[in-house]
Structure formats: C-alpha cells, structure tokens
Amino acid sequence: MSVAQLTAGRARPALVRRVAGVGVVTAVAVAICALLTAVAILAPLLAPHDPNAVDPLHAFAPASGAHPLGTDDTGRDLLSRLIAGARPSLAGPALVIVASTTVGAFLAIAAAWRGGWLDATIARLLEVLFAFPGLILAVVAAAVFGAGFVAPVVALSIAYVPIVARVVRTAALKERALPYVAALQVQGASGWSICVRHLLPNLLPLIVVQAAIGFGYAMLDLAAISFLGLGIQPPSPDWGVMIAGGQPAILDGNPQQSLYAALTVVVAVVSFNLVGERLARRFRIEEQG
Amino acid sequence: MSALLEIEHLRLRLPIEGELRTAVHDVTLDVAAGEAVGLVGESGSGKSLTARSIMRLLPAGAEVEGEVRIGGASLAHASGRELRRLRAREVAMVFQDPRAHVNPVHTVGDFLTEGLRRTRGVGRAEAERRAVALLREVGVDDAPRRLRQRPWELSGGLLQRVTIAAALAAEPRLLLADEPTTALDVTTQQEVMAILDEQRRERGLALLFITHDLELAGAVCDRIAVMYAGTIVEQLPAAALHREAAHPYTAALLAARPALSGERRPLAAVPGRPISAFEIGSGCPFASRCPRAEQRCRDERPALRPVGAGLAACHFAEAVHAARTPEESLDA
Amino acid sequence: MPIALFVGRRLAALVATLLISSVAIYGALAIAPGDPAASLAGGSLPNPQALAQIRAEYHLDDPFWTQYWQWLSGLLHGDLGRSIVFRSDVADLLSGRIANTLLLVAYAATLIVVAGVGLGLLAALRGRRVNQLVTVATTVAMGAPTFVMAIVLIWIFSTKLSWFPVYGSGDGLADKLWHLTLPAVALSCTWVAYVSQVTRASVAGELRSEHVETARGRGLPNAAIVRHHVLRNAAGPILAVSGLTVAGLFAGTAVAEQAFGVNGIGSLLIESAAKQDLAVVQILALLMVGAFVVVNTVVDVATALLDPRLAERQGATA
Numbered sequence: 001m002s003v004a005q006l007t008a009g010r011a012r013p014a015l016v017r018r019v020a021g022v023g024v025v026t027a028v029a030v031a032i033c034a035l036l037t038a039v040a041i042l043a044p045l046l047a048p049h050d051p052n053a054v055d056p057l058h059a060f061a062p063a064s065g066a067h068p069l070g071t072d073d074t075g076r077d078l079l080s081r082l083i084a085g086a087r088p089s090l091a092g093p094a095l096v097i098v099a100s101t102t103v104g105a106f107l108a109i110a111a112a113w114r115g116g117w118l119d120a121t122i123a124r125l126l127e128v129l130f131a132f133p134g135l136i137l138a139v140v141a142a143a144v145f146g147a148g149f150v151a152p153v154v155a156l157s158i159a160y161v162p163i164v165a166r167v168v169r170t171a172a173l174k175e176r177a178l179p180y181v182a183a184l185q186v187q188g189a190s191g192w193s194i195c196v197r198h199l200l201p202n203l204l205p206l207i208v209v210q211a212a213i214g215f216g217y218a219m220l221d222l223a224a225i226s227f228l229g230l231g232i233q234p235p236s237p238d239w240g241v242m243i244a245g246g247q248p249a250i251l252d253g254n255p256q257q258s259l260y261a262a263l264t265v266v267v268a269v270v271s272f273n274l275v276g277e278r279l280a281r282r283f284r285i286e287e288q289g
Numbered sequence: 290m291s292a293l294l295e296i297e298h299l300r301l302r303l304p305i306e307g308e309l310r311t312a313v314h315d316v317t318l319d320v321a322a323g324e325a326v327g328l329v330g331e332s333g334s335g336k337s338l339t340a341r342s343i344m345r346l347l348p349a350g351a352e353v354e355g356e357v358r359i360g361g362a363s364l365a366h367a368s369g370r371e372l373r374r375l376r377a378r379e380v381a382m383v384f385q386d387p388r389a390h391v392n393p394v395h396t397v398g399d400f401l402t403e404g405l406r407r408t409r410g411v412g413r414a415e416a417e418r419r420a421v422a423l424l425r426e427v428g429v430d431d432a433p434r435r436l437r438q439r440p441w442e443l444s445g446g447l448l449q450r451v452t453i454a455a456a457l458a459a460e461p462r463l464l465l466a467d468e469p470t471t472a473l474d475v476t477t478q479q480e481v482m483a484i485l486d487e488q489r490r491e492r493g494l495a496l497l498f499i500t501h502d503l504e505l506a507g508a509v510c511d512r513i514a515v516m517y518a519g520t521i522v523e524q525l526p527a528a529a530l531h532r533e534a535a536h537p538y539t540a541a542l543l544a545a546r547p548a549l550s551g552e553r554r555p556l557a558a559v560p561g562r563p564i565s566a567f568e569i570g571s572g573c574p575f576a577s578r579c580p581r582a583e584q585r586c587r588d589e590r591p592a593l594r595p596v597g598a599g600l601a602a603c604h605f606a607e608a609v610h611a612a613r614t615p616e617e618s619l620d621a
Numbered sequence: 622m623p624i625a626l627f628v629g630r631r632l633a634a635l636v637a638t639l640l641i642s643s644v645a646i647y648g649a650l651a652i653a654p655g656d657p658a659a660s661l662a663g664g665s666l667p668n669p670q671a672l673a674q675i676r677a678e679y680h681l682d683d684p685f686w687t688q689y690w691q692w693l694s695g696l697l698h699g700d701l702g703r704s705i706v707f708r709s710d711v712a713d714l715l716s717g718r719i720a721n722t723l724l725l726v727a728y729a730a731t732l733i734v735v736a737g738v739g740l741g742l743l744a745a746l747r748g749r750r751v752n753q754l755v756t757v758a759t760t761v762a763m764g765a766p767t768f769v770m771a772i773v774l775i776w777i778f779s780t781k782l783s784w785f786p787v788y789g790s791g792d793g794l795a796d797k798l799w800h801l802t803l804p805a806v807a808l809s810c811t812w813v814a815y816v817s818q819v820t821r822a823s824v825a826g827e828l829r830s831e832h833v834e835t836a837r838g839r840g841l842p843n844a845a846i847v848r849h850h851v852l853r854n855a856a857g858p859i860l861a862v863s864g865l866t867v868a869g870l871f872a873g874t875a876v877a878e879q880a881f882g883v884n885g886i887g888s889l890l891i892e893s894a895a896k897q898d899l900a901v902v903q904i905l906a907l908l909m910v911g912a913f914v915v916v917n918t919v920v921d922v923a924t925a926l927l928d929p930r931l932a933e934r935q936g937a938t939a
Contacts (some may be wrong), residue, residue, distance in 0.1 A: 127634070128641045131914045133872035136906055140646070143894035143902040144653045220766045224876050227768045228891050243772055247880070251787075255776045262769045270764040346838055377840030389831035394853055394927070403849075404839045452835075459839065 029274035036268055040086040047080035051237045060254040072242070072257045073249055074235075082264055084237040089268070092153050092231075093218035099157035101211045104164030109195050109203070111165075112172035126162040134159035134221050142230035149232050152225045156218060164210050171206050175199055205283045212276035216269045223265050239265050292319035293495040294343070294463050297356040299365075301335070301342050304350035310567035312338050314519040314574075316355075317593070322462065325489055325496040327506030327527070329542075330516035331563040336499045339516070340465045343497075344380055345372060359463055377408035381456035383485075385468040387448040391440045398436030401455050408459075423454040427484050446477035450484060457488060463495045464488075471500070482509055503530070503542045512599075515539050518574035519566025525599030535601035535610035537579045573603070581605050627925050635918045642910045643696075646903050647689050653899065675705070696904075706898035714901065715886060721790045722874055722885035724797055728805040729812075729874075730867045737813045737866075738859060741820020745828065746847065755817065762814035767873050770807035771880035778803060788882040801883065808877040812866040819862045823855040830854070856927050864920025868913040 039046060049067075055075030063070045069078040111122040134156050141155035142148075175181070176199065184194050225231040226240030234241050239261045246257025301313035313335040320326045330336040341347055343357050343364060357364040359379050367375060384390040391400055401423070402416035411419075417436060424432035427450040440448060449469060456464060466485060470478035486509055489496045500506050506513050507530045515523040515538060523536040534540050541559045561578040572587040573579070579586065585604055596606040603609060683691075695702065701711040744755035765773070779787045791800035827833060828851055836846045875887035882888075886905055893901035 124637075128638050128645070131638050131642055131910050131917075132645075133869060133909070133913060135872045135875065136909050139875065139890060139894045140649055140902055140906050143897050143899060144649045146897065147895065224766065224768050228876060228879055230891065230894055240768070243768060247772065247775070250772070250776050251779050253780060255772075255780070258772045259776065262772050265766075266764045266769055269766070273764075344838055346834055373840035373842065375840070376838055382835075382838045384831065384835065386831065390835045392832040392836075392850055392854065395849075403836075403841070407842075407845055408840050 026274060026278045029271040029278075032267060032271040033275055036086060036090060036271070039083055040090040043084050043087050047077075047083045049077040049080040051076060051080040051084035052235060053077070060249065060256070069260055070256050073245060073254075078257060078260055081237040081242060082239070082260060085239045085242060085261070085264075088149060088226075088232050088236070089219065089223065089239045089265070092149065092222040093215050095153050096156045096160060096218040096222070097211050097215050099154075100160035100214070101164050101207060103157070104161040105168050105200075105203070105207050107161070108165040108168035109172050109199055112169050112176050113191055113195055113199070122165075126165050129159065129162040132159055135224060138221065138225050139228075139230060142225070147230045147233060152222060152231045156221055160214060160218065163214065164207070167210055168203060168207060171203055172199060175202055209276065209280045209283050212279050213273070214276075216273040216276060219265070219269050219272065291321065293322045293360055294318075294320040294497065295356070295358040296339075296343065297358075299339065299342055299353070299355040299357060301338055301347070301354075302352045303338075303348065305567075309350075309352060310565075312519060312566050313342065314566050314569075316516075316519075316521055318514055318521065318524075320463070320495045320497055322495050323489070323493045324512065325486070325498060325510040327510035327513045328497060328499045328516060329501065329503050329506050329513055331501055333518070333563050333565040334516040335519040335566055336516050337467050340382070340467050340497060340499050343465060344376060344382055346382070373408070377404065377459060379461055380463045380465065381459050381461040382465040382467065383449075383452050383456050383469045386472050387445060387452050388440070390452065391448060393440050395439075396436065397438050397440060397443065397451055400440070401436070401451065401458060404455065404459050419458065420454070423458055424451070426457075426488070427451075427454045428480070429454070446473050446481060449473060449477075449481055453481070453484060453488070457492070460492075461494070463497070465497050465499070467499045468501070469498075470505075471502075478505075485509075503539075504546060507531075515542070518564050518569050520574060520602065521593060521600075522575065522603070523599065523601045524593070525597070525601075529598040533597045533599070533610060535596040535599070535606040536575075536603045537581055537605075537609055538575050539601075540609055540612075581609070624925065628922050631918050631921055635914055638914050639911055642914075643693060643907055644689060646906050646910070647692055648685075649903065650899050651685060678703075696907075701904050702900045704893070704898055704901045706893065706896050707901065711901055711904050714889060715904075718885045718889055721797070721801075721883055722878070722887055725801050725804055725808070725877065725883060725885060726867070726870050726874055728798065728801055729809040729870055729877075732805055732809040733812045733816055733866055733870075734863055736809070737816030737863070738820050740813070740817035741859075742824060744817065744821040745824035752821070755821070759814035759817050762810050763818075765810050767807050767811070767876045768880060770810045771804075771877065774803045774807055775880070790883045790885070804877040804881040804883055807880070808870060808873050812869070816859070816862055816866060820855070820859050823858045824851060827851045827855040853927070857924055860920060860924050860927065864916055864923075868916040868920075871909045871912045871916075 053076060055071065058071055058075045059073055061067055061071045061075070067077050067079065069082070072078055072081065107122050107126075111119040137159045138152040138155040141151040145151040181194060181198070184198065222231060223240035223243075226238050227244045229244060232238040232241055234245055242261035243258045243265070246255070246259075246261065249255070250258060296316055296318045299313055299316040300311070302309040303312045304310075316335075316339050318326070318328075318339075328336045328339065338347075342353055343359075345353070345364065345367075347353070353365055355365065359375060362371075362375065362379070364372070364375055364380070391397075395403075398417060398420060401420035402411075402413065405411040405416040405419065406413060420436060421432040424435060429435055429447060429450050435443070435447075435451070440451075443451065449472075453469070464485075469485065470481050473481060482505070485496065485498075488494065496510075498506060498510055503513070503515075507527045510527050513523075513525060513527050513530060514521050515536065517538050523534070523539045525533060525535070530539075531543060534543060538559075541557075544557045545559060547556060559578055564574065564577075566574075570587075572589060573582070573591050576582040576586040583604075589604070591602045591604050591606075593600045593602040594606070596603075597610040601610070692702070699712070701715070703710050704714060707714055740755050740759065744752045775787050778785050785803045786800050787803060789800055791797040832854075833846060833850050836850045874885065875890055877883065878885045878887035879891050886908065890902065890905040890909075893905070
C-alpha cells in the first residue's frame with residue numbers, strides 16, 4: 001500500500017479529528033498560556049490585595065472570601081502574590097528566549113553561510129558553551145555579579161545559545177544547499193541580503209518552534225535559580241521564591257504556599273511545552289507536505 | 290506437478306487509522322516445485338502484502354482469512370512454534386532494499402550464519418564454511434573477506450547477492466522474491482535475476498517473483514499472475530503473455546510499454562490511477578479505467594474463469610483474447 | 622583504525638574544552654565589578670592591609686595570563702586555593718562533601734538508568750496497555766522538575782508517611798543511602814521520564830524496522846530477535862540520552878542538595894555563590910563542567926563502539 005493512497009484516503013476524517021479530538025488538549029494549553037500572559041501583563045490590576053502587604057497576625061490563614069487561597073508565612077495574600085509573581089516568572093524566560101534565539105540564529109546562519117574558518121570557530125565556541133549547563137552558568141553569574149533578576153537571565157541567555165544555534169545551523173546548511181541560493185548568488189545578490197531576505201524567512205518557523213520549546217525550559221531554570229535564592233530576592237513575589245519561602249512551613253503542616261506556587265509553575269511549564277511541541281509537529285508536517 | 294505452495298482465497302485486512310481495510314481481496318494461486326510464478330501489479334495492488342501474508346510478516350492487528358499451505362502444512366494457521374519452523378526451513382524471502390533489510394551493526398558473516406546457528410544449531414565454524422560456499426555460488430568473490438565486512442561496505446548489487454545467499458542457506462523449498470531488483474541498476478538487475486534463475490533450477494525451488502515489471506516477469510517466469518486492486522485478474526503462461534492476454538488491464542500494461550522498433554506512436558497510458566483493494570466497490574475493480582467497461586462491469590464482479598491459455602476475470606475476456614494486438618484489444 | 626582515531630579526536634576535544642572553560646571560569650574574577658581582591662574576600666570589605674595581603678597571595682597585580690597560569694598550575698598540583706569567606710582551604714571544604722554528592726549522583730543515575738530504560742522497554746515490548754500506562758506516568762513526571770518534586774516529597778514524607786528522612790545526609794553508607802533516597806528520587810524524576818520515552822521510541826522504531834522483518838522471516842525466536850536486533854540497534858539514542866542526563870545531574874544536584882539539606886558540593890556551590898566567594902565558586906564550577914564534559918565524552922566513545930558507523934561519520938566531521 002503506497003503512501004499516496006493512504007494519505008488520499010485520509011483527507012476528510014483527519015480534519016474533523018484535529019479540531020475536536022487531539023485539539024482539546026492543545027486548546028486548553030493555549031488557553032492557559034494566553035491566560036498566564038494576560039495575568040503577567042495586567043498583574044497590578046488583577047491582584048485583589050497588595051502582594052507585599054504583610055499581616056503577621058493572620059499568617060497561613062485558611063482559604064476565605066477575602067483570601068481565596070489563604071495567606072503566606074507573613075500574612076500576605078497568596079493569590080495576589082501568585083498573580084504578581086507571574087510577571088518576573090514569565091518575563092525572565094521571555095527575555096532569555098528572545099536573546100538566545102536571536103544570537104543563536106544569527107551565529108548559526110553566519111556560520112552556515114560563510115563556512116570555512118568562521119563555521120569551525122563558531123562550532124568550537126558552541127561546543128565549549130555546551131559544556132556549561134545553564135544552571136551552573138547562572139550560579140557563577142550570581143556569584144560574580146550578585147544575586148538578582150539580571151545576572152541569571154543574562155547567564156541563561158548565553159547558555160541557551162548553543163542549543164538554538166545547533167538546530168538552526170543544521171537547517172541553515174540544508175537551506176543554503178538549495179538551488180535557489182546559487183541562483184541568487186549568480187544574480188549578484190550579496191550574502192547579507194540572501195541571508196536576511198531569503199534564508200531567514202525560510203528558517204523562521206524552525207526558529208519559532210525552538211523558541212517555544214525553550215520557553216518552558218527557561219522558566220524551569222529561572223524558577224530553580226530563584227528557589228535557590230540566587231535570582232529575584234524575597235520579599236519580591238516570584239514563584240520560585242515563594243516555593244522556597246514556604247518550605248520551612250511544610251513541616252509545620254502549612255504546605256499551601258509552596259504547593260500552590262509549585263503547582264502554578266508546573267501548569268505553566270507543561271502548557272508552554274505542549275504548545276511548543278504542537279508547533280513542532282505542525283512544522284514538521286508542513287516540511288514534509 | 291503437484292503444487293508446493295497453495296494459496297486459497299487469501300483475504301487480508303489491515304488496520305488503517307483505527308479501521309480494518311481490505312488490502313487483499315481474494316487471491317488463489319498455486320506454485321509447483323521448480324516452477325517460477327510471477328506476481329505482477331502496480332503499487333497498491335497488494336502483491337507485496339500477498340507475499341508477506343504467506344510468511345505472515347504482517348503488522349500488528351492484521352487479519353488474514355483463507356488458507357496458505359506449503360507442502361501440505363498450513364502456514365495460515367500454524368502456531369508460533371510451527372510458524373517459526375516453517376520460516377526457518379521451508380520458506381525464505383528476499384526483499385527489495387537490501388540496505389534496509391540487513392542489520393548494519395553486525396557483520397556480513399553474522400548475517401549469513403545467524404539462521405543456521407540459531408535455528409539449526411549449526412556451529413559457527415561449520416556455518417561460516419557453508420556461508421562461504423553459498424557466497425561463491427551467488428558469484429561473490431573473495432568470500433572469506435566479505436564475511437568480516439559490514440553491510441555498508443558492499444555495493445547494492447553485492448549486498449543483494451548476500452541476501453539471496455542468506456535466503457538459500459536455510460535450504461528452503463519455496464523462495465519469495467519481493468521486487469529483488471527494483472532498487473538496483475539495470476546491469477546489476479540482470480545479474481541478480483540470472484542468479485535467482487540459476488539457483489531455482491539447480492535446487493528445484495518454487496519461486497514466487499513479485500514485480501511491477503511485466504516484461505521482466507515474462508522473461509524469467511513460467512507463469513504470470515496479474516494483480517489489480519487486491520485480486521488476481523489474470524493468470525497465464527509466460528510464453529502466451531503477448532499473444533493471448535485476456536484481460537484489459539494486462540493488455541493495457543503491455544500496450545503501455547514503448548516499442549523500440551516500428552513506427553513511432555504516442556505512449557499509450559492507462560487513464561486514472563491504480564486503486565487499492567479497499568477502494569473498490571461491488572463491480573469489477575478495473576471498471577473505472579477500462580475502455581471496454583459497460584454497466585454490467587460496474588454491477589457484477591467478474592469471476593476468474595478459463596479463457597484461452599489461462600484464467601481471466603473479465604466479462605469480455607473472449608473478445609480481449611481474440612484481438613491480435615494489445616492495442617486492438619483495448620478498442621471497445 | 623577509525624575507532625582509535627575517533628577516540629583520539631574526542632580526547633583532544635575534551636582537553637581543549639576543559640582548558641577553554643577554565644579560562645572562562647577564571648576570567649569570571651576579572652570581569653567581576655569592583656576590586657578583585659574585595660571580590661575574593663566575599664564582598665565584605667576588610668582593611669587595606671588584608672586587601673594587600675590578598676593581592677599578593679593571589680598575584681592580582683600580575684597580568685591576566687600569569688594569574689591564570691598560577692591558578693591552573695596550582696590546581697594541577699592539587700592546590701585548590703583558599704576560601705577567605707569560609708576561612709579554610711577549598712580542598713578541605715570539598716573533601717567532606719564530595720562523597721555525599723558522588724553518592725547522590727550515583728544513586729540518581731542508577732535510578733534513571735534502571736527505571737528509565739526499564740520502563741521504556743516495558744512500554745515498547747509488552748503491548749498497548751502497558752504502553753499507555755507508562756506514557757501517562759512519564760508525561761506527568763516530565764512536568765515535575767527537581768525543586769517541585771522536592772517540595773512534594775518533603776510534604777508527603779514529613780507529614781503523611783515517615784518512610785524516609787527528609788533532611789540531612791546521614792552517617793555511614795546504609796544510613797546515607799536511606800537519607801539520600803528522597804533527594805535521589807527528586808533529582809531523577811524528570812530524567813526517568815525522558816529516558817523512558819526515548820527508550821520506548823527507539824525500541825518501538827527498531828521493532829518496526831525492515832531488518833527485524835528479515836530476522837522474523839528467518840524464524841528466529843522472539844527473545845533472540847529482541848536481544849540481537851532490537852536492543853543493540855536501539856541502544857545508540859538511549860545511550861546518548863543517558864549520558865546527557867547523568868551529565869546534567871551534576872548540575873541538578875545543587876537544587877536537590879539545597880532543598881534537602883544534604884551536605885554536598887552542590888549546596889556548597891550555592892552557599893558560596895550566595896556569599897560571593899569566588900575562589901570556591903570557580904573551583905566547583907570547573908569541577909562540575911569537567912565532570913559534565915568527561916561523561917559526555919565517555920558516552921560518545923561508548924556509542925561509537927556500539928555502532929561503528931557513527932565513528933566513521935563523526936570522525937570525519939569532528
């Protein structure tokens with residue numbers, strides 16, 4: 001049975017299934033991502049209380065009308081802190097991804113285009129960079145420049161460059177070998193214009209997919225950093241900080257702070273990962289189609 | 290000659306996207322010892338699946354109905370152990386793409402001796418000796434060195450000879466060859482076909498040769514069965530192929546081959562595309578593309594019946610048979 | 622001998638990467654804002670005499686490459702430097718803790734390989750039901766990073782069950798293993814899921830391959846087919862992923878140790894980073910990067926030995 005015949009028979013039923021069956025999980029994931037992004041942007045407007053308003057007399061209050069999720073170890077409203085925490089928890093990975101994807105794609109395309117010594121040098125550079133797990137680099141950066149928001153974000157951006165660059169470079173090499181590139185060269189187009197106006201747009205879907213997938217991992221890494229106390233510092237609201245802050249209270253039977261924040265992180269990461277994987281699958285199908 | 294391989298009303302259904310779809314409708318075919326039968330058809334006709342059904346090399350969820358017997362022993366209903374015995378000793382298969390079908394992480398010698406060592410208990414040294422002898426028989430030179438090499442170090446033609454040698458190592462009575470030369474260049478094709486033919490004669494093997502190349506089958510086989518959309522539409526002796534074709538599809542295939550001599554004509558192609566078994570309705574599978582088709586063809590599926598030198602499944606088989614040339618037989 | 626050439630190349634790459642990494646790590650001191658001597662003192666500002674002493678001891682007035690060379694040659698001779706913040710030799714700080722970390726990493730690695738590969742094999746070889754079960758379980762586990770698992774485990778085992786101690790590293794091997802169980806589980810969770818998914822996919826892919834069809838067509842028993850044609854061929858990606866995960870463990874151990882209060886070099890790294898004690902951070906970072914690179918190289922060589930085609934291909938492009 002040839003592939004052609006299998007796919008020919010497949011056309012109508014598959015469309016229906018995509019929208020309804022498989023699509024449900026993805027639709028939920030997309031909705032969650034959109035919701036989180038909206039919360040991050042509109043945080044100050046959405047939080048019912050001031051996330052930094054302490055109220056030590058009512059620490060770990062149970063869920064109530066005024067505090068839908070209860071309060072934390074210093075009486076701050078958990079829901080408001082979660083909402084406020086969305087900003088750094090999403091902005092950090094966004095910055096990491098934008099920076100690393102841009103630099104990574106640039107290096108990859110340049111290496112693929114020029115080849116020769118430039119490619120070899122960049123490949124060697126990337127290999128060294130690969131040896132630094134993102135977390136380690138972020139820890140060193142925090143040690144050198146002091147803990148905070150900036151140092152880990154910069155460090156992670158650098159650490160993620162080789163991951164993006166490796167994938168883009170392979171694709172760029174394939175693209176570069178296509179006949180239309182040679183045709184453009186013969187017509188006198190400059191390397192720069194070919195790269196920017198032809199290679200880049202064709203590689204853009206792949207780059208976007210890489211970015212989407214990387215977002216989830218960046219979120220995890222940054223949450224881990226702030227959990228370790230080397231990122232955003234308390235009392236600023238941030239999900240990783242909240243998890244760490246609530247840890248001592250678990251032994252006392254008050255796990256809410258850590259657990260709610262942890263749950264939020266997991267839901268966020270899984271949703272973004274699902275969206276990223278869906279994009280990856282769609283892109284691969286289009287590539288073969 | 291009594292039949293070594295007997296296929297009776299073989300029907301195969303495969304799970305495609307959750308549904309069971311028919312891939313082979315109804316195949317009845319015999320192959321006698323020492324006889325070469327060509328199973329010819331286009332992509333999607335079900336010829337490869339028929340061969341695989343004989344050995345039950347089918348994907349999970351496949352459903353087989355009907356009977357397949359080799360030397361009287363049922364293959365279709367054999368238990369796991371019996372099936373393995375039959376595969377190890379009675380039937381062997383040569384596949385289309387040797388590169389995909391030979392495990393690249395093992396040596397050629399491992400590939401050749403594995404069957405003997407694991408299913409017959411033959412010792413390594415003896416197995417290698419036999420492997421070297423077999424390689425020489427199929428025309429592979431420098432055989433001992435080849436045993437130490439890895440599959441990717443051999444050319445396609447050479448590797449295909451190796452797979453043929455491996456198939457013969459089991460000393461089967463039936464050899465299934467699934468498009469063994471399609472992946473090779475023309476010169477190598479001829480060499481490999483010659484080897485298959487020679488081995489078949491020397492060992493008295495029954496050979497089922499699957500191909501899309503009608504002329505090749507005609508040159509190599511004793512009998513030809515033409516498949517379309519999961520059924521056999523014609524069976525006839527190879528010698529009678531050009532003169533006595535009785536089915537419009539066979540005639541169309543013959544007419545489509547460009548003539549190397551004679552006046553130049555536009556290429557005759559068959560309109561439409563070859564359909565799969567699960568796409569046909571209640572009538573003749575070829576009706577939608579047949580120049581002779583009438584309403585009766587669309588309503589009633591013709592049965593395979595004796596016409597001329599063989600069997601044909603067509604309501605108008607006599608007329609097709611009576612025509613002088615394939616082109617003529619296509620004129621309604 | 623392509624294998625020998627391949628191994629040679631990888632070893633050379635290993636050394637090169639380590640050297641360049643060490644320069645980068647040492648360079649961290651140079652790019653730190655402010656006075657390097659003050660940085661080494663851990664951000665606290667001692668009197669000018671002490672600063673001068675530090676400068677002399679660490680050769681901070683020498684050109685960069687001289688400093689670097691002093692540091693590197695000291696390292697190679699076993700002198701790991703001195704932590705001003707902790708007031709002791711770095712080597713002493715390490716000696717107590719390195720055993721705990723190695724034990725934790727080994728424990729987690731064992732869990733990953735055994736559970737990960739095991740689950741993957743089960744899913745691929747034991748039919749649809751098992752496959753679905755394992756897939757669901759691993760998808761959930763993938764969403765549980767170390768620090769999240771740590772919190773969950775701490776919550777369960779400090780308030781609900783008391784099978785394992787939640788904090789500390791214990792004394793003596795058996796006690797240590799008991800204490801390190803929860804950290805090892807937290808550390809290995811996502812990796813187990815990842816490895817099992819890769820294993821499943823690789824084995825399932827091999828089961829469908831044409832050369833397995835050939836083996837089946839020869840009447841080989843199922844066990845023999847799985848052993849000789851499926852596992853060996855599927856091993857490549859599995860090994861590569863396992864190698865990556867073990868290497869990644871060296872980084873993840875910092876989180877696990879910190880969360881569970883284990884006295885290892887991971888928690889030492891975090892502590893000294895928080896105190897901005899660069900002397901210690903540099904050594905530990907180099908150690909972790911070194912371990913990461915060494916494990917990756919070992920995995921690459923092992924993969925090439927398993928499947929000689931890779932040695933040819935990689936040897937040509939490396």
